[in-house]
Amino acid sequence: MKKFQKYALMALAVVLAVTMLAGTAAPNKLTQDEVNTILNTTTDETKVTSPIIEVANKAKQSVLGVNNYQISRSDYFGFGYGYFRIPGAQEGVERLYGTGSGVVVTEYGHIITNKHVVDDADRITVAVEGKEYPAELVASDAALDLAVLYCPTIKLPAAPLGDSDKLQVGEYAIVIGNPLGEEFERTVTVGYVSAINREVKDKVSDRYGRQATIVNQMIQVDAAINSGNSGGGMFNTLGQLQGIPARKYDNAGTSIFTQRASIDNIGMCIPVNVAKPLLEQVLLNFDASQSALAKEEETDTDTPRPRLGVTVKTLSPLQMQKTEGSLPYGAYVIVVEENSPASEAGIKVGDIVVEVDGEVVTDSSKLVELITSRKAGETFTIKVFRTEAGENTESVNDVGESDYIDLEVTLRILDDVKM
Known part of the structure; x- marks a missing residue:
C-alpha cells in the first residue's frame, strides 16, 4: 500500500510539472493580431519637444548652396622653372571648382558667405532644390573671410540677424549648410557654443594678393562643421543668424608614424556682428538697376578707344x-x-x-x-x-x-x- 502511494505521489508531481511548463512555454507561432500589436505603432509628433525642431525647419529655408566656377585657361603651368602639362586639363573649359554654403539675409536677394568659397571665381551661382541661379559678388573682405553676393532671382525668406555680442557659452548652436555639396543640402547639426572671442590667426592675402598675418575673434562651437558648410549659418534658438561657419580643426595628415593631438568637434564661426559693417556698406549703395545681372554692357566699335599711356x-x-x-x-x-x-x-x-x-x-x-x-x-x-x-x-x-x-x-x- 505504501509503495502504491509513493508511486501515485510521484506521478502527480510529474503531471503538475508538465502542466506548469506547458503554461509558461512560448507558442510555436504568433497570430496576426499579436504581430500587429508589436509593429503597428504611432508617434504623436506634437508631444515630441525640442527647442531645435521649429527653428531648424524655418531657418534652413534661408540657406542655399554656392557654386564657384572657374575656367581652365591653359593646360600648362609653371613656377619659373619651366612648364609642365596638367593631365586632363583643357584650355577654356569651365569647371566647378568648389562649393560652399550661403545665407539669404535680405528680401532683395543679398547672400552672405565666406570669401574663400568664391575666391577666383569666373562665374558664381547659388543652388537650392536642384536649381541654379546666377549670382554676382558685390563686396568682400579677405581679412575677415566674408563676401556678399547678390541674386535678384532667388526667392527665399531672409534670415533675421542676431546680436552676436549677446552670445552665451553653453547655449545651443544650430549649424545649417551643404556639407559635401548639394547631395547633403541643408544639413542640420546641433551643438553648443563652446567659447566666444577665440583668437584665430590666419595668413591671408588682401584683395590685391599681398599676404599678411591677421587675428580674428571667432565663436567656437562643437556642432559638426564639414567641407561645404563654409558660408552657411549658425543660428540660435530664436532662429537668428549669429555666426557664419568658416573652419574646423581636425586630424588631417595624422598617421601611425606621427604624434598629434586628438581633435574632435572644434569649429569656428565668424560673429554676425563682424559681418554687419560690410553688409551695411552694400545696402547703402544698393541699386538694383546697376547690377551686372540686370544690365548689358554697351559698346561702340566706331569710336576710337582712349588710352592710359x-x-x-x-x-x-x-x-x-x-x-x-x-x-x-x-x-x-x-x-x-x-x-x-x-x-x-x-x-x-x-x-x-x-x-x-x-x-x-x-x-x-x-x-x-x-x-x-x-x-x-x-x-x-x-x-x-x-x-x-x-x-x-x-x-x-x-x-x-x-x-x-x-x-x-x-x-x-x-x-x-x-x-
Whole structure:
C-alpha cells in the first residue's frame, strides 16, 4: 500500500510539472493580431519637444548652396622653372571648382558667405532644390573671410540677424549648410557654443594678393562643421543668424608614424556682428538697376578707344616667390608715356596697378580689359602699390617701405601709346 502511494505521489508531481511548463512555454507561432500589436505603432509628433525642431525647419529655408566656377585657361603651368602639362586639363573649359554654403539675409536677394568659397571665381551661382541661379559678388573682405553676393532671382525668406555680442557659452548652436555639396543640402547639426572671442590667426592675402598675418575673434562651437558648410549659418534658438561657419580643426595628415593631438568637434564661426559693417556698406549703395545681372554692357566699335599711356606686364611666379607674398598681384608698370593720362596722374615705372575704380586688377590683361571698356574724358581712381625701390621693384628680394596710393586719372584718345 505504501509503495502504491509513493508511486501515485510521484506521478502527480510529474503531471503538475508538465502542466506548469506547458503554461509558461512560448507558442510555436504568433497570430496576426499579436504581430500587429508589436509593429503597428504611432508617434504623436506634437508631444515630441525640442527647442531645435521649429527653428531648424524655418531657418534652413534661408540657406542655399554656392557654386564657384572657374575656367581652365591653359593646360600648362609653371613656377619659373619651366612648364609642365596638367593631365586632363583643357584650355577654356569651365569647371566647378568648389562649393560652399550661403545665407539669404535680405528680401532683395543679398547672400552672405565666406570669401574663400568664391575666391577666383569666373562665374558664381547659388543652388537650392536642384536649381541654379546666377549670382554676382558685390563686396568682400579677405581679412575677415566674408563676401556678399547678390541674386535678384532667388526667392527665399531672409534670415533675421542676431546680436552676436549677446552670445552665451553653453547655449545651443544650430549649424545649417551643404556639407559635401548639394547631395547633403541643408544639413542640420546641433551643438553648443563652446567659447566666444577665440583668437584665430590666419595668413591671408588682401584683395590685391599681398599676404599678411591677421587675428580674428571667432565663436567656437562643437556642432559638426564639414567641407561645404563654409558660408552657411549658425543660428540660435530664436532662429537668428549669429555666426557664419568658416573652419574646423581636425586630424588631417595624422598617421601611425606621427604624434598629434586628438581633435574632435572644434569649429569656428565668424560673429554676425563682424559681418554687419560690410553688409551695411552694400545696402547703402544698393541699386538694383546697376547690377551686372540686370544690365548689358554697351559698346561702340566706331569710336576710337582712349588710352592710359603705359606699358605693363604681369610679374612672374618666381618673383612673387622671392618676395614671399609681400608684393600684390596686379599690372606691373614698365613704361609711362610722357604727357599721357598716366604721367599726369602720377603713375610711375615700378608701380603695380591693383585696382581701377574699386575693381581688383589681378594681372596686366585685367587692366587692359578695364581701360578699354571706358570712354574718353572719363575720370576714375586707380590704386597702385608703390615701394621704396621705385623702378627696381621687380628685382628686389625685400620690398621694404611700401604703400597703396590712390590716383585720379582722366582718359584721352592717344594713338601713339600702347594702352
